[in-house]
Amino acid sequence: MRRVPLPLVPVCGALLLVVSCGWSRADDGAEGRAPGAPTGITAQAGSATSVHVMWNAVPDGPGIRSYEVYQGTTKATEVPGSQHMVDVTRLRPSTLYTFTVRARDTAGRLGPPSRAVRARTPVRVAADRSAPTRPSSPAGRVAGSRAVQLSWGASRDDRGVASYDVYQGGVKIHSVGGNQTATVLTGLRPGTPYVFTVRARDAADNLSPASAPVRLTTPGTDDGRDTAPTGFTATTHRSGGASYIDLSWNPPRTDGVITEYQIQLDGTAATSLVWGGTPPTGRAAYSFYTGATTGEAHRVRLRARLPDGTWGGWSPEQTMTTGS
Structure with missing residues (x-):
């Protein structure tokens, strides 16, 4: 896990995630039906x-x-x-x-x-350190309130392009084969501006520079409520003569994995929490240092970076007074 600190000093060296593990392992004999088979694989x-x-x-x-x-x-x-x-x-x-x-x-x-x-899988090519060229002439069009269609010109590589990765806001959100120069992205948010780029990858995992950006806005409206963390609470405690703010929340339900949160304190971005790998599921908690003074009033809220690369809605703002 990687933390990008701004003004705040964390309590410990890791983001604490509380994971619920009390679930049955039985595949048969339980009430209800087993889930269906995934489609579109x-x-x-x-x-x-x-x-x-x-x-x-x-x-x-x-x-x-x-x-x-x-x-x-x-x-x-x-x-x-x-x-x-x-x-x-x-x-x-x-x-x-x-x-x-x-x-x-x-x-x-x-x-x-x-x-x-x-x-x-393609043939491995020994000592290939040459990345593919940048995908050319990227273009796109809106295909509804939750989907867009992208296309680009093929990259060149001395050993051949194995795949193309599609990024939104620096986040990889899709991948297609090296012989494909168009794709449809689904699961997006209505009324949201997007910036997409494409990078080519060869069999040796060399990545090309990013293509020029494609800027599209999906039609419709989105107030952010469906993408905000829920059950957000903020309390304070004192330890060793210092004050701390303790946060807890449920991640928003989204079509993908959430790996980053942004915390805002008193109307200003305070810190970002970033996982380096697959984050655990369940309710999350985080505590940070606010100083030695008691009786200070603070406002705090947070939001998640969604799997489509955009920021989700803010949680309701909570207020508290240190030392109370």
Whole structure:
């Protein structure tokens, strides 16, 4: 985990996330139905040793705890229920792989597998340190309030382009094969401005410079309430003669993984919390130092960076007085 501090000094060296673990492992015999099979699964080689697998959320999205990705009959990886894409790594070059995805709900029931998809990793090229050229002439158009269509000119590489990665706000949100120069991005927010860029990747994982930006705004309105953290609380405590503010919240439900939050104190950006890897699920908590003085009134709120690369809505603002 990486923290980008501004004026505040954290209590400890890590963001504390409280994770609920009390769930049943039983696949059969529990009340209710197991989740359905994920649809829309695709697999595309990202390099000589990795394949990018994507799928659609099952209809019972809020009740899904995790997705299990299988390589043949072996479980390759597991991701939180909010995540619908993953890079399967440590594969062999020039090899054909078969992938399926299964959903596990919060009661522990494991659903049936998705349809199987195949992807072949390209041949590894020794000592390839030459990155592909920058994708040219990117363009885009709105395809509804929650989707856009992007296209770009093919990159050149001395060994061949393996895949293209699509970024929004510096966040990788999509990947397609190296022979594809157009894609449709879904799961976006209505009434929201977006800036997309594309980078090419070769079989040795060399990345090209980013393309020129494509700026699009989805139609409609979005007040941010559906993307704000919920159950937000802020309290204070004293320890060792110093005052601290203690925050707790539930992450917003989104179509993807949330890895970053921004905290605002007294109307000014105070600090950012960033995970370096896959964040845990469940209610989150964070405490930070505010000084030795008691009786100081503060206002605090926070928001999440969404999987589409934009910032979500702010939580309701909480007020507190240090030392109270």
